[in-house]
Amino acid sequence: MAPEKIVLRFGAEKADKPVIYHLAKDYDLIINIVKASINPHKEGTMVLELTGERYAEGIAYLREQGISVHPLTTEVVRNEEKCTHCGACTVHCPTKALFIDRSSMEVRFNEDECVLCLMCVKICPVKAMEVKV
Amino acid sequence: MGVERTYQDINARIKAGKAVVLTAEEVIEKVREKGVTQAAREVDVVTTGTFGAMCSSGVFLNFGHTKPRMRMSKVWLNEVPAYAGIAAVDAFLGATELPEGDPKNNNYPGEFRYGGGHVIEDLVAGRDVRLRAVSYGTDCYPRKSLDTLINLDSINEATLFNPRNCYQNYNCAVNAGDRTVHTYLGTLRPHLGNAHYSTSGQLSPLLKDPHFRTIGIGTRIFLGGGIGYVAWNGTQHFPGFIRDKNKEVLCGTGGTLSVVGDLKQMSSHWLVGASIRGYGASLTVGLGLPIPILDEEVLEYAAKTDEELYAPVVDYGIAYPEGNPEDIAYVSYAQLKKGEITVMGKSVPTAPVSSYPRAREIAGILKTWIQKGEFLLGEPSQLLPGPGAGLAGKALKIRDK
Ligand code: SF4
Ligand code: SF4
Numbered sequence: 001m002a003p004e005k006i007v008l009r010f011g012a013e014k015a016d017k018p019v020i021y022h023l024a025k026d027y028d029l030i031i032n033i034v035k036a037s038i039n040p041h042k043e044g045t046m047v048l049e050l051t052g053e054r055y056a057e058g059i060a061y062l063r064e065q066g067i068s069v070h071p072l073t074t075e076v077v078r079n080e081e082k083c084t085h086c087g088a089c090t091v092h093c094p095t096k097a098l099f100i101d102r103s104s105m106e107v108r109f110n111e112d113e114c115v116l117c118l119m120c121v122k123i124c125p126v127k128a129m130e131v132k133v
Numbered sequence: 134m135g136v137e138r139t140y141q142d143i144n145a146r147i148k149a150g151k152a153v154v155l156t157a158e159e160v161i162e163k164v165r166e167k168g169v170t171q172a173a174r175e176v177d178v179v180t181t182g183t184f185g186a187m188c189s190s191g192v193f194l195n196f197g198h199t200k201p202r203m204r205m206s207k208v209w210l211n212e213v214p215a216y217a218g219i220a221a222v223d224a225f226l227g228a229t230e231l232p233e234g235d236p237k238n239n240n241y242p243g244e245f246r247y248g249g250g251h252v253i254e255d256l257v258a259g260r261d262v263r264l265r266a267v268s269y270g271t272d273c274y275p276r277k278s279l280d281t282l283i284n285l286d287s288i289n290e291a292t293l294f295n296p297r298n299c300y301q302n303y304n305c306a307v308n309a310g311d312r313t314v315h316t317y318l319g320t321l322r323p324h325l326g327n328a329h330y331s332t333s334g335q336l337s338p339l340l341k342d343p344h345f346r347t348i349g350i351g352t353r354i355f356l357g358g359g360i361g362y363v364a365w366n367g368t369q370h371f372p373g374f375i376r377d378k379n380k381e382v383l384c385g386t387g388g389t390l391s392v393v394g395d396l397k398q399m400s401s402h403w404l405v406g407a408s409i410r411g412y413g414a415s416l417t418v419g420l421g422l423p424i425p426i427l428d429e430e431v432l433e434y435a436a437k438t439d440e441e442l443y444a445p446v447v448d449y450g451i452a453y454p455e456g457n458p459e460d461i462a463y464v465s466y467a468q469l470k471k472g473e474i475t476v477m478g479k480s481v482p483t484a485p486v487s488s489y490p491r492a493r494e495i496a497g498i499l500k501t502w503i504q505k506g507e508f509l510l511g512e513p514s515q516l517l518p519g520p521g522a523g524l525a526g527k528a529l530k531i532r533d534k
Contacts, residue, residue, distance in 0.1 A: 123319070
C-alpha cells in the first residue's frame, strides 16, 4: 500500500495533544514525519506520510481534533517575475526556506525546506508567493 | 581649498560624455581607497535609489470628453473611488483607496487584495481599466452616467503626483505587546518576535544629503522607471537629526519629498500595487536621486555607509498606536542588514520591507542614463528646507470650539 502524503496545520491549543501517538496506536498507521515546524507559540505545520488500512478513520480523527488536514497535492511557488526581493516574508518563514543572501540582499527560496505553512502567501505584499495545486 | 563644481560644470561634462558617475554603494569604495579630497576631485555625481511602499502616492487623470459631455462628479476605476471634486473629467486616484464593498479589516487581518495602487499598476502596465462615473447633469454637461473602459493610451494625461514619498529615514518597528499586530511596516509578532525596517540605508536618497544642500524644487529624478521631478517638500517634511545618548549626531531623519512625473513614461516594474495585510492597499514606488558633488562636504555625506546610518527602534505594539512613540534604541543599517539586532537585551531577527536589490538597480539605471547623456541634472529653483529651518510636526488637537 502506497503511503498517503498529507499536510497538517494546527493552532497552539492542539500542539499539546499527542495526536501522532493516537494515530499510530488507535488506527495502526505507519507514520513518517517528512517535515515539521512548530513555532514558539506552538502553532505549526507538519507534512506526514501515512500508511495503513485505517487511513480514512485516522484522518477523520485528526479533523475531529480541530486540525486542518490537506492532501499534499499543493505546492508553494515563487513567481520570480513578481517578487521584488523586499525581504518582508523572510522573517516569517518558519523553516528559513525563504532567506536573504546577505551579500546581495536578494531573497532566495529553497523549496525543499518549505512546509506549506502559507505564512508567506499571506505576508507577501505583491502576491509573489503562489499556491499551486 | 577643495574642489568646487556648479550644476553647469557637471551638465557640460555629462553632455561631453565625460562625467564620472558612481552609485552610492560604489562611491563608498572610492572614498575608502582615495580619501574624500581626492575622490571629490574625481567624482561628479553619486546616484541613489529606494524601492518601497509609499502610501502617499496617486495619479491625476484626465479622461477626455464624451459626447454628449459629462461633468463626472463621482468616479470609480475598477470600482475604486477616485476624487472628482475638481474640473470636468479630471480626477485624482490615491494609492490607498479601496473598492466600495471591500471587507477591509472586518475579517481581521484584512487582505486588501486590490486598491488604488493596483489600479495605478494596471494603468501603467497598459491594461484596460473600467471607468464608471455619475453626475447631476448641467446645461453644459448633460450626461449623467457613464460605464466604459479606458487605458493609459486612450486618456489625455496621467500625472503621478505623490505628496509624501522617499522618507529620509524610517522607524525600525518591533512589537513589545503580547499579541501579533499587523502594521504598515508588516506583521509584528509579540514580545519582540521580529523587527521590520524600511529604508535602503546607504543607497537611500535623503540619508545621503542630510542638509538638503542639493535637493529642491526642480531636481530631476528617477520616478517609477521614468523621469520625474521634485515638486515641493513632502508633507510632514521635518528634517532633523537623530542623536545618541550623548547628544552626538548619528544621521539625518524626518525629510520627505513631493514628486511628480508623467505616468505614461513609467513602468509596472517600478510601480507595483501592494497589499499590506491588516493595514491596507498601497503603491510600491521606485525612486532615485542624483547627488551632484558640488564640493567635498556633499561627497562626505553621500559616501556615508550602513555602519554610519541609523534607524530608531519603535514599539508598534502599544506605544506607536497610542501616539506616544519613543525611540527604544538606535541600530545601524549594517546591523539591520545582518539579520539580527539586540533590543532591550533580547536578540530580535530583522527583515527589510523595502527592496535593497531594487534600490541598487535604480541607482545603477540612473548612473547609466547620466553616463549616456540622456539625463541632465536639474538645478533646483529653490532648495528644500533643511534641518536648520527648525520645522517640527504639530499635533492635531481635538476641540469643539
Ligand atoms: S509556505 Fe512560505 S513561509 Fe511557509 S515554509 Fe513554505 S516558504 Fe516558508
Ligand atoms: S515578501 Fe514577496 S516580494 Fe517580498 S521577498 Fe518575499 S516573496 Fe518576494
